[in-house]
Amino acid sequence: MGSGPSDDDTGTLLKHSSPKGRSSFLGPLTRRMPDGWRFGVTVGVALSLCTLITNIVVLAVASAIASRNGHHSNIATIRTGPCSDIDHIQFGIHLAINAVSTLLLGASNYCMQCLSAPTREDIDRAHGQGKWLDIGVPSMKNFSHIKSIKLLFCYNSTFFVSTANNSYDVYFATEDFQKGASFDSNTFPPYSDFTDSTNFIVGLEDGTTEVRTASYLNIDERHDPYSIQSKMENLGVWNNGSLFERRNNSDCIQDYAKTPLSDRRNVILVTSTLPSDNQEMGVTAERAGMASSCEKNSPSFAIVSSGDNRLVSCDANSSLLSVYPYTSNIIPAGAPVLDNWYNWICSQDVEYDNYGSDRPASLCGDGYWQDMRSSASDWKVWGFKIEYCISEKMENGCSLNVAKSLMIVVILANTVKVVVLTIVIVKVKDSPLTTIGDAAASFIRKRDTTTRGMCLLTQRDFAHGYINAARLSGQPPAPKTYRTRKNRAATATGKTRWVITGSLAILCIVIILSLLAYALSQLRSKFGRSGLSFIKELGLGKTTPYNMITGWHIPSSGDAAVVATVLIANLPQLLLSFIYFFLNGLITKLSLAKEWSAYAHRRAALRVSHPRGSQRGTYFLQVPYRVGVPLMLFSGVLHLIISQSIFFVKVDGRDAHGADGDDDASLNAATSAVTCGFSPLGMILTVVAAAVLSVFTVALGLRRLRPGGMPLAGSCSAAIAAACHGPEGTDECRPVMWGVVPGEEEEVVEMEDGEVIGHCAFSNGTVDAPVDGRMYA
Numbered sequence: 001m002g003s004g005p006s007d008d009d010t011g012t013l014l015k016h017s018s019p020k021g022r023s024s025f026l027g028p029l030t031r032r033m034p035d036g037w038r039f040g041v042t043v044g045v046a047l048s049l050c051t052l053i054t055n056i057v058v059l060a061v062a063s064a065i066a067s068r069n070g071h072h073s074n075i076a077t078i079r080t081g082p083c084s085d086i087d088h089i090q091f092g093i094h095l096a097i098n099a100v101s102t103l104l105l106g107a108s109n110y111c112m113q114c115l116s117a118p119t120r121e122d123i124d125r126a127h128g129q130g131k132w133l134d135i136g137v138p139s140m141k142n143f144s145h146i147k148s149i150k151l152l153f154c155y156n157s158t159f160f161v162s163t164a165n166n167s168y169d170v171y172f173a174t175e176d177f178q179k180g181a182s183f184d185s186n187t188f189p190p191y192s193d194f195t196d197s198t199n200f201i202v203g204l205e206d207g208t209t210e211v212r213t214a215s216y217l218n219i220d221e222r223h224d225p226y227s228i229q230s231k232m233e234n235l236g237v238w239n240n241g242s243l244f245e246r247r248n249n250s251d252c253i254q255d256y257a258k259t260p261l262s263d264r265r266n267v268i269l270v271t272s273t274l275p276s277d278n279q280e281m282g283v284t285a286e287r288a289g290m291a292s293s294c295e296k297n298s299p300s301f302a303i304v305s306s307g308d309n310r311l312v313s314c315d316a317n318s319s320l321l322s323v324y325p326y327t328s329n330i331i332p333a334g335a336p337v338l339d340n341w342y343n344w345i346c347s348q349d350v351e352y353d354n355y356g357s358d359r360p361a362s363l364c365g366d367g368y369w370q371d372m373r374s375s376a377s378d379w380k381v382w383g384f385k386i387e388y389c390i391s392e393k394m395e396n397g398c399s400l401n402v403a404k405s406l407m408i409v410v411i412l413a414n415t416v417k418v419v420v421l422t423i424v425i426v427k428v429k430d431s432p433l434t435t436i437g438d439a440a441a442s443f444i445r446k447r448d449t450t451t452r453g454m455c456l457l458t459q460r461d462f463a464h465g466y467i468n469a470a471r472l473s474g475q476p477p478a479p480k481t482y483r484t485r486k487n488r489a490a491t492a493t494g495k496t497r498w499v500i501t502g503s504l505a506i507l508c509i510v511i512i513l514s515l516l517a518y519a520l521s522q523l524r525s526k527f528g529r530s531g532l533s534f535i536k537e538l539g540l541g542k543t544t545p546y547n548m549i550t551g552w553h554i555p556s557s558g559d560a561a562v563v564a565t566v567l568i569a570n571l572p573q574l575l576l577s578f579i580y581f582f583l584n585g586l587i588t589k590l591s592l593a594k595e596w597s598a599y600a601h602r603r604a605a606l607r608v609s610h611p612r613g614s615q616r617g618t619y620f621l622q623v624p625y626r627v628g629v630p631l632m633l634f635s636g637v638l639h640l641i642i643s644q645s646i647f648f649v650k651v652d653g654r655d656a657h658g659a660d661g662d663d664d665a666s667l668n669a670a671t672s673a674v675t676c677g678f679s680p681l682g683m684i685l686t687v688v689a690a691a692v693l694s695v696f697t698v699a700l701g702l703r704r705l706r707p708g709g710m711p712l713a714g715s716c717s718a719a720i721a722a723a724c725h726g727p728e729g730t731d732e733c734r735p736v737m738w739g740v741v742p743g744e745e746e747e748v749v750e751m752e753d754g755e756v757i758g759h760c761a762f763s764n765g766t767v768d769a770p771v772d773g774r775m776y777a
Contacts, residue, residue: 038425040114044107045421051100052414055407062402074559079400083163083262086398090161093400097159098639101573103632111421112581113137117432120442123717127450132462132718136436136592137585158406160566162650163543164397165260165328165671169223169656170344171268172322172384178232178268183225183320184313191224200311223311223323224657228266232390241395241658244268249376252389257369259341259545260651261328262397265658271384275314275321278383310382321384329670330545330651341365341545346372347382365545401650403566405559435618436592436713436720437606441732443724444762451722453777455760456480456770459494459716479757479777482770484708490701492593492712493586498701501582505694508579509687512645516683519547523680535680541644542679548649549676561674562650569648569676576642580635583697584623587631589715590700591623597709599762600769603737613733627700638689645682650674708769710738726761739767740776 058078066076079086118126118133126133177183189198198214232244242265247255255264312322324344346364364372372379379386433439451457454477490498524530527546538547554568555561598604605614619625653671654660713719727741740758758776760767770776 040107040110041421041425044104044111045418045425047100047104047107048414048417048421051104052411052418055411055414058402059404059407059411062407063404074403074405075562076402076404077162077399078402080396081398082395083161083398086161086400089400090159093159094640094643098636098643101636101639114432114434115424117434118717119430119432120446121430123433123439123721124448127448127718127721130465132716134715135433135439135717135720137588137715158403158410158566160401160403160562160648160650162399162401162652163260164262164394164399165330165651165653166262166265166394166658167328167653167655167671168261168265168267168326168392169228170324170326170381171223171225171228171266171320172271172324172381173268174272174319174321175270175387177229177319178235178270178390180229180233181319182317184315184318187311187313187315187318188223188225188320188323190226223325225320225323228268228392231392232268235390238395242392243395244390244392247389247391249379249386249388250373252386252391253345253369253373253376253379255391257342257345257364257373259328259365260330260543263394265392265394266656267392268390269381269384270387270389271321272387273384274316275312276316322382324382325656327671328653330548330653330673331550331670342369344381345369403559403563405563406566431610434609435607436596436715437608437615437618439717439720440724440736440762441606441608441615443721444726444730444732444736447725448718448721451718452725453477453479454718454722455725456482456711456776457719457722458711459492459714459719460712462716462718463494479775481775482772484772486707487597487705487709487712488701489590489593489703489705492596492714493589493701494714497582497586497589501579501586501697502694504579504582505690508575509690512683512687512690515678516680516687519678519680519683523547535684538679538681540641540679540682540685541647541677543649543651543677547677547679548673549678550673552675555674557672557674562648565674565676566648569643569646572642572646573639576635576639583693584631587627587697587700588623590697590703591627592715593712594703594705596713597705599736599738600708600710601706603735605735606732613731614735615733634689634693638686638693641682641685641689645679645686647677647679649677723760724762725759726763727765730762730764734764736762736764737767738762740770741765741767 062076062078065078066073079089113136118135123133123135171177173183174181187200194214196214199211200214201209202212231239231242235244235246237243252267252269256267310322310324313320326342326344329341341364343364346368433442454461457477457480520530523534523546529546538544554564595607605616607616607618609618611617619628623631651671651673652660710723711719713723723738726736730736739760741761741763758770758774760770760776
């Protein structure tokens with residue numbers, strides 16, 4: 001088969017234009033733009049510079065806002081508001097950061113490839129030592145032979161959301177309470193008068209009374225009915241970051257059946273049931289009814305319900321009947337019965353012993369509240385029939401924060417990257433061979449003497465030391481018989497790269513599956529929760545008491561805890577970037593194999609960094625865009641999924657008045673948390689995404705190359721050089737084709753038995769297809 005010269009240039013996609021091809025309407029700007037590898041590095045500099053400027057602006061604004069609000073810690077709050085709004089902002093920032101990170105990762109990978117690309121001088125030196133170098137892929141192999149500056153760029157996420165977790169008081173009151181009606185001030189003294197030594201008259205089973213202090217009864221001073229009553233006078237009006245609004249029973253149950261509770265605080269349950277009529281509310285160890293207790297004692301005194309420390313008044317004229325202080329614990333206590341979050345909602349139908357070890361048949365926190373909501377019209381709480389509730393809605397439940405120390409580290413890293421790459425662009429005068437087209441053009445223009453007579457040798461042959469053997473013996477290897485093979489693209493990449501990339505992928509999948517199995521077993525053993533519906537309920541990046549990591553040995557409070565936990569949460573991102581480096585190199589090699597093999601079947605111009613004549617420009621991503629762009633997009637999605645699989649959690653406990661841990665250190669014990677959360681759904685999606693990416697890569701490797709193609713050179717500089725010993729006058733700027741070069745007598749050797757040894761190479765002229773069974777050198 002022969003083929004004459006052709007201008008065929010099929011398959012060119014979004015290439016860099018040569019200087020003469022740039023549009024004139026762009027004017028002097030385009031004429032000054034760099035091309036080749038400098039264009040790619042310039043794009044990397046531009047992206048890094050934009051990121052640097054953005055980070056500096058964010059740090060300056062965050063510091064100014066924090067200083068204005070009187071906060072001088074390492075953590076700067078840049079915005080507060082409803083959690084739905086802050087979550088949307090955070091998700092937008094997450095998308096932006098992942099988009100920028102993906103672009104920077106691609107640009108950094110390209111810069112890494114350019115800066116690790118060998119020059120012709122590097123290759124000649126390596127070949128002279130019997131070694132070969134990688135061309136067209138990021139390679140650690142080249143570093144010991146190259147004098148260029150190398151830089152690995154890593155970007156860290158520094159934005160996080162902290163969620164308020166409000167403890168609150170549950171008030172049982174008549175409808176007149178909202179209208180300012182009086183209530184029992186002996187049982188419910190003013191907040192300013194409430195101390196540990198405040199006395200309460202406690203009714204006993206035998207009808208007698210006893211005076212006890214608040215400290216003795218373990219009752220704190222959180223409730224403030226006078227303030228609550230005054231704020232209720234104007235329903236629906238914001239007052240110091242909160243408003244009171246009327247809610248029906250169904251909505252009220254749904255509003256408070258959550259932990260952490262960020263958007264609600266105190267609640268008033270309006271009831272028509274008086275304590276003197278309540279036989280269902282137990283107030284003693286023997287569960288004596290409230291009505292019986294009121295009958296046995298004087299009509300106006302406090303009764304403390306056993307177990308829950310509820311203040312109850314028997315005063316028939318009091319518009320406030322009872323107060324129950326609810327502490328919104330976020331850290332699991334261990335025993336399922338103690339983790340019965342928002343238990344008061346289900347108190348009427350589910351009886352349990354707070355100090356027992358047996359798990360009740362159903363807990364409010366396990367979803368039993370939904371049954372209560374389905375019969376909300378008959379909702380009772382400790383015997384009080386609830387008509388509706390008045391809920392305190394909070395304006396600022398979440399805040400968006402920046403870890404300033406991490407941002408400074410990112411700024412320094414960005415600065416170093418910009419400076420180093422700028423120095424590379426200005427100072428590095430060499431022309432590295434960044435693509436196999438660059439290498440082929442160089443070897444066609446100036447032949448490599450160390451690979452003469454090796455036209456059929458493959459990357460595998462050179463990996464076995466052919467070039468070194470020829471150097472030591474002073475003679476080229478014996479001619480090689482051509483065999484038509486149905487090679488797959490994977491053959492050109494070498495086993496080592498497949499083993500490393502495959503091992504990393506399998507290791508990550510195994511680790512994720514192991515963590516998933518452990519997480520599911522812990523959820524089942526600690527909380528009795530399992531099943532797909534529960535996994536879906538936990539969602540992606542959602543903070544709940546069920547999916548927070550506890551008991552590990554890192555700081556749990558303060559700025560140090562925030563920085564340490566944020567870094568741990570971002571470790572998977574760093575690992576993914578590391579895997580991306582190897583995966584990109586593997587896919588690049590697979591694409592190179594197909595393009596290289598095609599030169600044996602059609603005439604085409606070389607794809608080079610600096611196009612001249614008919615030459616084609618290289619891909620910015622070093623692989624065809626139909627592969628490179630989806631790979632980058634998929635990488636960005638995978639980064640996003642992983643960020644929702646293990647994520648930073650900061651919960652700030654607040655009491656019923658809004659005081660946080662800075663005001664009351666005891667709030668940090670169980671209502672606050674600085675840790676990492678995990679999402680089983682995110683882990684599952686990560687495994688699925690990783691499996692899809694692995695299958696996609698394997699499918700690329702299993703693609704068959706057309707029979708009769710070139711020897712598989714992969715990224716091996718020696719194999720590329722061996723294919724480029726063409727006829728004198730071969731012009732690398734014109735389209736070329738690889739095959740048997742006829743009539744080149746200086747390239748033909750006649751054996752003693754008369755067999756003629758042919759020669760294969762790139763040529764602008766007519767070439768023939770190699771014949772199966774014939775020998776070539």
